[in-house]
Amino acid sequence: MNQFFRSAAAALALALAASAGWAQAYPTKAIRLVVPFPAGGPVDQTARELGARLSSSLGQSVIVDNRGGAGGLLGADVVAKAPPDGYVLLLSSAGALAIVPHIVPSMPYDPKKDLAAVTQALKVPAVLVVSANSAFKTFADLKAAATGDASKINYASAGSGTTPHLQAELLKREAKLNITHIPYRGAAPALTDLMGGQVDMMMVDIPVALPLIQSGKLRALAVTNGKRIPVLKDVPTVSELGLPKAEAYNWYGVLAPARTPPEIIGKLYSAVGAALHSPELMKQFEQQGVEVVGSKPEEFAAFIAAESQRWGVLAKAVGARME
Structure with missing residues (x-):
């Protein structure tokens, strides 16, 4: 019996050594970075900037794969079901990880169980x-017009259950505004109608709105x-306006399939962090009103859990749903 256990222990040690060696050699082929949104948007642009720098630092091509649809659900599901070898990664915003799971009755993946955090x-x-x-x-001025039963103020969003929708609902709750939601199919048509005066206001990610503000x-x-x-x-x-609880963000993060070896997660964390903190990207993001984070995997996992709790409660309270 003792010989059996010694043999089993030796076999396990060899397997772990082989696994560690394989992880050290990673990557040995191209990496696919899945973006769960169509090409051309801010998440896609970030993925392409990040991918170019990762290709250089990791010594392998990083191919951006756009899998848009269902608020980011479709692309996230691709990664959740991919082999846990570090060659299929996800760059997602908050929706697919912290909002969509609360507004879709039957989710094909569980962000907590099926995805491993790399870094925010x-x-x-x-x-x-x-x-x-x-x-x-x-x-x-806006608050004065949007207060009381006589208010006719409305607001546009990129769709029910999107981050801008819930950010507006958060502002509505904290400022006690009487405003009506007008959902659109994406930010572009919503912004067009906002500029045309068909709707009164909108919450939107700064990089999306900034060129229109500056022009x-x-x-x-x-x-x-x-x-x-x-x-x-x-x-x-919002804090200066006396509404500190209306402080809220969208965010982008890198994730891998669950059970990806810790050595690979660590290597990706270091590579992504170095790319994000390159002087060129730091300057570019600052000019877009965006802040680089680069949090540790465990910090990002805890952050996703907290964001899921926060947005999930609000999404249910306002009846958000996938359209």
């Missing part, structure tokens, strides 16, 4: 915008960040 890449504040032709010059087509009334954004230095934060 970016923190993306939102900005409250109105048309440049709007009568609302400040948040106080004079939109007016920014508040940012959801804890401190002022350098590229929008004249725009107050």
Whole structure:
């Protein structure tokens, strides 16, 4: 019996050594970075910038694979079901990980069980915008018009259950606004109608709205960040407006399939962190009003859990649903 256990222990030691050696050699082929949104959007652009730098540091091609649909669910599911070898990764925003699981009756994956956190890449504040032709010059103007039973103020979103929808609902709750939700199929048509005066206001990720603000087509009334954004230095934060609980962010993070070896997770964490903190990307993200994070895997996992709790409660309270 003792001989049996000694043989089993020796076999296990050899297997672990082989696994460690395989992980050290990683990567030996191209890596697929799945983006659960169509090409051209901010998550896709981030993936392509990040992928180019990862290709250089890891010595293998990083191929961006756009798998849009269902609020990020379809792309995340591809990664959740991929082999746990580090060659299929996910770059997702908050929706697929912290919101969609609460508004889809039958989820094909469980973010907690089927995905392994690598790092939170970016923190993306939102900005409250109105048309440049709007009568609302400040948040106080908007609040005065949106308070009381007579309010006819409405707000656009990229769709029910999206991060901008829930950010607006959070602001509505904290500022006690009487505003009506007008969901659209994506941010682009919503912004078009906002600029045209068909809707009154919208919460949107700063990188999406910034060119329209800078070109004079939109007016920014508040940012959801804890401190002022350098590229929008004249725009107050929600905390400055007396609404600290309305502080909220979208965010992007890198994940791998569950059971990916810790050695590979560690190597990816280091590579992604180095890429994010390169002077070129740091400057680019700052100009977009975005903050680089680069958190440790365990920190990102805890952050996802906290965000899921926060947005899940709100999504259910306002009746958000996948359209």
